[in-house]
Amino acid sequence: MVPELISFETCPFVQRSLITLLHKNVEFDITYIDLENKPEWFLKISPFGKVPVLKVGDHVLFESAVINEYLDEIYPPSIHPPEPLEKAVNRAWIEFSSALNMDMFGWAMAKTEEDFKAKREKMTENIAKLEAKLGDGPYFNGESFALVDTAFAPFFMRLAILEERHPAGILTAAPKCRKWGEALLSLEEVQNSVVPDLSEKFIQYMVNKETYMSSLLR
Ligand SMILES: N[C@@H](CCC(=O)N[C@@H](CS)C(=O)NCC(=O)O)C(=O)O
Structure with missing residues (x-):
């Protein structure tokens, strides 16, 4: 399943997930939104109304640290310390x-x-x-x-x-x-x-x- 990253062009938190996706050479889709004019569909799926959001099938992940740990777990090798x-x-x-x-x-x-x-x-x-x-x-x-x-x-x-x-x-x-x-x-x-x-x-x-x-x- 190709994950879809919901992004705002200059957001440093989205950038963390992008670095992880690129580092791991993962295929993904990216959708940019305007945070000064948040679309209705985004407000419906994003509990904090913030980016990044990662859509994986019907699931919605939010919070860049959580998204990154998920990406790290499903796309090995891990780049998080095992200990x-x-x-x-x-x-x-x-x-x-x-x-x-x-x-x-x-x-x-x-x-x-x-x-x-x-x-x-x-x-x-x-x-x-x-x-x-x-x-x-x-x-x-x-x-x-x-x-x-x-x-x-x-x-x-x-x-x-x-x-x-x-x-x-x-x-x-x-x-x-x-x-x-x-x-x-x-x-x-x-x-x-x-x-x-x-x-x-x-x-x-x-x-x-x-x-x-x-x-x-x-
Ligand atoms: N703790 C969040 C912070 C995300 C965040 O603050 N994103 C900003 C853009 S850089 C945002 O979406 N702001 C919209 C708003 O607060 O209305 C994370 O790490 O994902």
């Missing part, structure tokens, strides 16, 4: 990656200089926690690319887009994160997991919302 404790640690950091995504979104969307600085501070503190957890790489668990890497790649991609237009040196004090991010962004499955004009769309979204950062872009 329960290591797996639990990976799940915990996948949850952390969601918080980091929201920190970055909050920073990019802040309307005032004060809020912008506060959000940047919070994100930097969380990056320092991640830095303290990382080993020698190149990936989160070491040599092997894992689901936890798919969860963080969208964060590093959007941070790179922002840094290009507003060099803030966010990863200057986090060299392990910087190296890890570079390793992730060099992967084909990561590069192919987004629309080609993600950068323009992401920046345009900030400009349209008249965020503080959009006034700083070069």
Whole structure:
């Protein structure tokens, strides 16, 4: 059965599932919706009204971490640690990656200089926690690319887009994160997991919302 991924073009959570699907070379369909104008059929099937949603026959899966574990189980070989404790640690950091995504979104969307600085501070503190957890790489668990890497790649991609237009040196004090991010962004499955004009769309979204950062872009 070919799974169908319901997506929004710039969503970092959908991107996690796309990376997993591409990494595993899975055949899938993709349907894009406009989140500012959610179709009725989508609201009927998506309990939180959020993407990603994965349709598998008559079943509807939601929450990117759950979708990714399902994909990992049915399309071997697994890229999640088999050992329960290591797996639990990976799940915990996948949850952390969601918080980091929201920190970055909050920073990019802040309307005032004060809020912008506060959000940047919070994100930097969380990056320092991640830095303290990382080993020698190149990936989160070491040599092997894992689901936890798919969860963080969208964060590093959007941070790179922002840094290009507003060099803030966010990863200057986090060299392990910087190296890890570079390793992730060099992967084909990561590069192919987004629309080609993600950068323009992401920046345009900030400009349209008249965020503080959009006034700083070069
Ligand atoms: N915890 C969810 C978060 C998904 C999420 O926040 N998706 C956003 C788009 S990036 C969404 O659908 N937002 C629509 C809304 O909140 O109305 C997951 O990991 O799947």
